[in-house]
Amino acid sequence: MIRVVLADDQEMVRMGFAMILERADDIEVVAQCRDGVEALEAIRRERPDVALLDIRMPKLDGLAVNRQVAGQTRVVIVTTFDHDDYVDTALADGAVGFLLKDSGPDLLVSAIRAAASGDALISPELTVRLLQRTRAAGSSAPAVPGVADLSERELDVARLVARGRTNSEVAAELFISLGTVKTHLGSIQTKLGVRNRVEIAARMWESGQV
Template sequence: MTAPIRVLVCDDQALIRTGLTTIINAQDDLEVVGECGDGRTAVDLGGRLRPDVVVMDVRMPVLNGIEATRLLAGAGVPHPVKVLVVTTFNLDEYVYEALRAGASGFLLKDAPPAQLLHGIRTVAAGTALLDPKVTRRLVGRYAARIRPAEHGPRDLPLTPRELEVLRLIAEGLSNREIAEALQLSQETVKTFVSRILTKLGLRDRVQAVVYAYRHGLVV
């Protein structure tokens, strides 16, 4: 049997933690390995338990969820942990800051249990949870805050076709839509996306969108 996905649940409300833990542990392929009520403990447990996914609230005492995410999954962390931010606050600012901090996804607490479980599995598999169009809207709104980078498009280690694919990712197109736009197969587009992420040292499509804005690939 495949080992279950190991989950750390972090929320300052005990009732919420209990509910999340109950939902997650009811699945054969998921297992809660720890829970906590503040961001500092989340960072400590994340480093010690090495869970596959941390389900992280935003507003918590001692250290908030955004800063805890940055310490667990941000740039420069030697052994980053995947973080799924789950909060009651449907604010673009929170979503943007969570993704910039290194989160792999973002869900609201009023999402149905099936969506939470799907989110955990998606993040554990190494895929960003947000829909590309949602990512495009969020990063587009805060584009001025993430420009400029020292290097422009001409300095990137990408082929012309890879640059084209990266631009379309940043514009919110899915693999299927990119395939249609460039008259390629979806499998070919998937290969291009994988190469782009590898060459640029990016974790997922969310980071690719931010990267494209930073380097002036999208107006």
Template sequence: MSAPIRVAIVDDDPLVRAGLSMVLGGAPDVEIVAEAGDGAAALSVAPAADVVLMDIRMPIMDGLAATERLLAEEPAPHVIVLTTFDADEHVMRALAAGASGFLLKDTPPPQIVEAIRKVAAGEPILSPSVTGQLIRHVTAAGISTEARKAIEQLTDREREVALSVARGASNAEIAAQLFMSVATVKVHLGHVFTKLGVTNRVQVAIRMHDAGLV
């Protein structure tokens, strides 16, 4: 049996932390290893987790600043921003910092558990409203010359993989679509990350959208 996914809950509301602990406690493959009531406290406890559920508006240090600090270190946990606020600037700053997911607090509990599993496996997760925010951001920003130049570095195969990632496909789905092994997909994806200067799949999607390719 594989080790459980270690989760840290960061939220300034004790009732929210208790509710999430109750929800996640029912999942046999999830273990709560830490809790924190603000972003500053999260910096000392979150590195012990595989996945961090991070609120945005908190005292001392907000969740976006904490996410940026956490993901600037190695090794870094995966971060899912879980909030009641879905303003454009919050979404884009969290994703730009390297967050692997962005969910609203009204997301049904089973979907939160599934999001943790996907993010722990290296697949990003966004709520439908957040996906809409991303599309609106890209539409407003227009096609980025910088993104286009970055993507020109990719080989044809790497570009195919990047496009599939931008369309939300998992590694297994990409492997099936492009007739290659999952291991080969991971190798190509590693090259994509390096050439585009990104750290996760969501940032790949942003680059492809910014370049007007999706």
């Protein structure tokens, strides 16, 4: 069971997220918090697998909470605001997910599961912008270790991941099964020496494959 602490200053949002998460058989919301201080206390008390944190909260915002707890629990930031600075700060401080509140129930559940399993998930519309900034910060097409070892099909999968596609969307576009996508992703991670799909995408942008 994935244990989750949920923090948002809007009661209706908290209730809505809790209902979505608790419909999943493998997720349990162990605490709901109205502000950052309550969230910090609940995380230290409950030691959840994942903390789902809003950014703009009273007393202590989600980014500040993330900085203090990212070493002990996996943090997914969820917010209405898609400011690039928020994304960069959250990820730099250890968050493993960043979602917009209108991302939908399926992506919310997927982000919690990804975080619990050591993976990372970012709203697709934010992923491309994040990786464009990564690419702009470096050279135009540096040699990235492992990319040359990818098969043509693995490159196809990796390029779609870099464009923010979900596993289901990759499967549909390439006319392959979801299981095959997951197999390819495992092989890609091994060859590139990365831990998750966000890092796969970063390698693709850095290498000029996207």
